[in-house]
Amino acid sequence: MKADEKSGRIRTQTGKVIITGLSRNVYSLYGQDCFIHGIHTKSRRQSKMSERIKGRSISRGAASGRVLMTKDAISFLGTVDPKTGVVVDKNHELYGQSVKDTVLVFPRGKGSTVGSYVIYQLKKNNAAPAAIINEDCETIVAVGAIISSIPLVDRPEKDVRSFLKNGDLVTVSGTDGFIEIA
DSSP, rough: OOOETTTTTTEEETEEEEEESSSOOEEEEETEEEEEEEEEEOOOHHHTTEEEOOOOOOOEEEEEEEEEEEESSBBBHHOOOTTTTTOOOOSSTTTTTTTTEEEEEEEOOOOOOTTTHHHHHHHTTSSSOOOOESSOOOOHHHHHHHHOOOOOOOOOSSSSSHOOOOOOEEEHHHHHHHEEEE
């Protein structure tokens, strides 16, 4: 076996990669747990198996992105800047953060029906979320997602806070009604 310091890969004599570096001192042997440098880790296949959660399809399409989650409802009118996608409401949990290209997870929408058009404006300005997950979607957010072609799923079979956290990479399929955690 040969170790390639640059890539962190260890190869057999036939050149097959059997161990790859996950971080500076942690390695994974495909299909098995292993110890290297005294650190135990599960294999990449074991620890990174995707999980698919069913939900109700609201707006068709599929998209992937990093989770941006809040416990607060969102009124797009006055809460999110339609030009930048940044949350501008100082009283909102996501104040100062951008929804652009995220999988935006929030319980439900609230407020003015103009919120649908704010979502559409976000899309036109390339500042919209890639996808949306709601606990229970209401008409304002549903219409906004549909006219903007933003995949939206609601009523997941599990509580979103039990299986998602900010920064998780997920795929939302509004067409097939599921959330997949990478």
